[in-house]
Amino acid sequence: MSADKKTKQEQPVSILIVDDDDITVKRLEHLLLKIGFGVQTASDGMGALSLVRENTFDIILTDLMIDEVGGLDILELAKSRSPETEVIIITGYASVDSAIEATKKGAFHYLQKPIRPDEVRHIVGQAVKNLKLSKRVRELEDEIETEHAFAxxxxxxxxxxxxxxxxxxxxxxxxxxxxxxxxxxxxxxxxxxxxxxxxxxxxxxxxxxxxxxxxxxxxxxxxxxxxxxxxxxxxxxxxxxxxxxxxxxxxxxxxxxxxxxxxxxxxxxxxxxxxxxxxxxxxxxxxxxxxxxxxxxxxxxxxxxxxxxxxxxxxxxxxxLPYLCERKEDIPILSAFFLKRHGRRMEKQITGFSAETMKLLTEYGYPGNIRELENIVEHAVSMARGKTIRVEDLPGDLSEYDAFTFHQPTSQIKTLEEIETEYIAWVLGKVGHHKSEAARLLGINRASLYRKLKRAMLEDG
Ligand SMILES: Nc1ncnc2c1ncn2[C@@H]1O[C@H](COP(=O)(O)OP(=O)(O)OP(=O)(O)O)[C@@H](O)[C@H]1O
Ligand SMILES: [Mg+2]
The missing domain is CATH 3.40.50.300 (P-loop containing nucleotide triphosphate hydrolases)
Structure with missing residues (x-):
C-alpha cells in the first residue's frame, strides 16, 4: 500500500439522519454536529434513497416506518452499496420487535424514542469504532492481496x-x-x-x-x-x-x-x-x-x-520486458522458484542445483526467455533421481549448449565470410535474435554486428 494513502487527510465521519418527524431530525442533527460529524438529513423515504444512492455514508440513523419506503429499504440499499456502512434504526416503543428484526438483517443497533443524548452518543460511538475496525481490516486485506499479487x-x-x-x-x-x-x-x-x-x-x-x-x-x-x-x-x-x-x-x-x-x-x-x-x-x-x-x-x-x-x-x-539474457542475475532465483513449483507438483524432495548445472543455466541464451527456463527446470525435475539437479538432468540441447562448439558439415568448401554469416545466424538464433547479446558473445560491438548483418543481407537495416 502506498504511503500517500495513509497520510491522506482524515474525512469527518459522515452521517445521514432519516425521519419524517422534524423534531427528532433536528435534535439528532444538533447533537451529532456538535460532536464534529458531517451530517445530512432527509424527511422522506424517496429523498433518503436518492441520497444513499449518490453518497457513501459511514453511518445512517433511520426511522423504521417513514412512508412507503421503510428503514429496511434504506438498510438494504446502503449495505448493497457499501457493506461497511453502519445502520442504526430509530424506533418507537411499539416497534421494538421490528427493530430487533432489523438488526438480524444487518442493522448495527437500534435507538428507542424519545431520543436520549447519552444513548445516541454511546451507540454512534460504538458504530464509529466498528467502522474504523472494518476499514483497517480492509486495508490490511488490500495490503496482503497486493503483496501476494507481487509475489x-x-x-x-x-x-x-x-x-x-x-x-x-x-x-x-x-x-x-x-x-x-x-x-x-x-x-x-x-x-x-x-x-x-x-x-x-x-x-x-x-x-x-x-x-x-x-x-x-x-x-x-x-x-x-x-x-x-x-x-x-x-x-x-x-x-x-x-x-x-x-x-x-x-x-x-x-x-x-x-x-x-x-x-x-x-x-x-x-x-x-x-x-x-x-x-x-x-x-x-x-x-x-x-x-x-x-x-x-x-x-x-x-x-x-x-x-x-x-x-x-x-x-x-x-x-x-527485457530478454532473460539481459537480466542473468535473475536466473538463479527464477530457477529456484520453478524448482519449488514443479518439485512440489511432482512430489519430489529436490533441494537445489549442482554448481555445474547452475553455471550452464546461467550461460544459456534462452531464445524462449522465462517460459523456456521454466520448461527446462520442469524437465530437469522430472528427470532428477537425487536431491540435487545435475547436468545430466537438463534437456540435451542445453547441456550441449556452448557458443564455441559450432559444428558444420565439412563436405563443402566455404569461404570464411560464408562461415561467419552462418555462425552469426546460429548465435542469433540461440539468443532469440537479441543483437546486443549476440554481439557480446561474438566479441564485437553492435555497430559491427549490424554491418555484418547488412552485408550478409540477414537484416535490411
Ligand atoms: N518474473 C517472473 N517471475 C516468475 N515467473 C515468471 C516471470 N516472468 C514470466 N514468468 C513465467 O513464465 C511463463 C511465461 O510468461 P508469460 O506467459 O507471462 O509470457 P508472455 O510474455 O505473455 O509470452 P508470450 O508472448 O509467448 O505469450 C509463465 O509461466 C509465467 O508465469
Ligand atoms: Mg502471453
Whole structure:
C-alpha cells in the first residue's frame, strides 16, 4: 500500500439522519454536529434513497416506518452499496420487535424514542469504532492481496525492480498500459499483476488473444450482437468487453488485431462506449485496457497495419520486458522458484542445483526467455533421481549448449565470410535474435554486428 494513502487527510465521519418527524431530525442533527460529524438529513423515504444512492455514508440513523419506503429499504440499499456502512434504526416503543428484526438483517443497533443524548452518543460511538475496525481490516486485506499479487513476479535485477515500482505507482490509475517484450518474457504475468493490484481488481480480468480468432468472430466475441444482426442471431448477445465492465481487458498480441476491429476498439477507448454488431444504440463500458505485443507497433503504424490514434491511446503507460539474457542475475532465483513449483507438483524432495548445472543455466541464451527456463527446470525435475539437479538432468540441447562448439558439415568448401554469416545466424538464433547479446558473445560491438548483418543481407537495416 502506498504511503500517500495513509497520510491522506482524515474525512469527518459522515452521517445521514432519516425521519419524517422534524423534531427528532433536528435534535439528532444538533447533537451529532456538535460532536464534529458531517451530517445530512432527509424527511422522506424517496429523498433518503436518492441520497444513499449518490453518497457513501459511514453511518445512517433511520426511522423504521417513514412512508412507503421503510428503514429496511434504506438498510438494504446502503449495505448493497457499501457493506461497511453502519445502520442504526430509530424506533418507537411499539416497534421494538421490528427493530430487533432489523438488526438480524444487518442493522448495527437500534435507538428507542424519545431520543436520549447519552444513548445516541454511546451507540454512534460504538458504530464509529466498528467502522474504523472494518476499514483497517480492509486495508490490511488490500495490503496482503497486493503483496501476494507481487509475489508472482520473481526477480531482483534492476530492470525487474523498476517494473515492480512502476506497477506500484499505477495502482490508483485506470490508464491503459502497453506491454512489449519477446515471447515468454512475462507479459501476461505483468498484465495480471497490474489488474490484481489496481482499483479494478474486484472486477474481471479478461484475456483475449487477438491472433487466435478470425475477423468476424472477433467482432461477435468482443462486441456482442443485436437480435437479427445476421442470419442465425436469434437473440441479443452481450460481448466479452461488456461482460468485463468495471474490470480489465487484456488484449494479447494486439499487433494482430484486424484494422476493422481497431476502429471499433478506438471507439471503446475514446468514448467509453461500444456498439454491438448490428446495433445503433451505444452501450457505456468502463474498462481498463492492457495490451501486449512482441511486434514493433510503431513500425506497424508506419506501414498502415496499425492505427496510430489507437496506438497512442493504448500506449499511455509503456512497460518493456527485457530478454532473460539481459537480466542473468535473475536466473538463479527464477530457477529456484520453478524448482519449488514443479518439485512440489511432482512430489519430489529436490533441494537445489549442482554448481555445474547452475553455471550452464546461467550461460544459456534462452531464445524462449522465462517460459523456456521454466520448461527446462520442469524437465530437469522430472528427470532428477537425487536431491540435487545435475547436468545430466537438463534437456540435451542445453547441456550441449556452448557458443564455441559450432559444428558444420565439412563436405563443402566455404569461404570464411560464408562461415561467419552462418555462425552469426546460429548465435542469433540461440539468443532469440537479441543483437546486443549476440554481439557480446561474438566479441564485437553492435555497430559491427549490424554491418555484418547488412552485408550478409540477414537484416535490411
Ligand atoms: N518474473 C517472473 N517471475 C516468475 N515467473 C515468471 C516471470 N516472468 C514470466 N514468468 C513465467 O513464465 C511463463 C511465461 O510468461 P508469460 O506467459 O507471462 O509470457 P508472455 O510474455 O505473455 O509470452 P508470450 O508472448 O509467448 O505469450 C509463465 O509461466 C509465467 O508465469
Ligand atoms: Mg502471453
Amino acid at each position: 508472482g513476479i520473481i526477480g531482483k535485477s534492476p530492470k525487474i525492480q523498476e517494473i515492480k515500482t512502476l506497477i506500484r505507482h499505477i495502482e490508483d490509475s485506470d490508464s491503459n498500459v502497453l506491454i512489449t517484450g519477446e515471447s515468454g518474457t512475462g507479459k501476461e504475468l505483468v498484465a495480471r499483476t497490474i489488474h490484481e493490484t489496481s482499483r479494478k481488481r474486484q472486477g474481471t480480468f479478461l484475456a483475449f488473444n487477438c491472433a487466435a480468432f478470425h475477423e468476424d468472430l472477433v467482432a461477435h466475441e468482443l462486441f456482442g450482437h443485436e437480435k437479427d444482426a445476421f442470419t442465425g442471431a436469434s437473440s441479443v448477445r452481450a460481448g466479452l468487453i461488456e461482460s468485463a465492465d468495471k474490470g480489465t481487458v487484456f488484449f494479447d498480441e494486439i499487433g494482430d488485431m484486424p484494422l476493422a476491429m481497431q476502429a471499433k476498439l478506438l471507439r471503446v477507448v475514446q468514448e467509453r462506449e461500444l456498439l454491438r454488431v448490428g446495433g445503433t444504440e451505444p452501450i457505456p463500458v468502463d474498462i481498463r485496457i492492457i495490451s501486449a505485443t512482441n511486434k514493433d507497433l510503431k513500425e506497424l503504424c508506419s506501414t498502415g497495419k496499425f492505427r496510430q490514434d489507437l496506438y497512442f491511446r493504448l500506449n499511455v503507460i509503456h512497460i518493456h
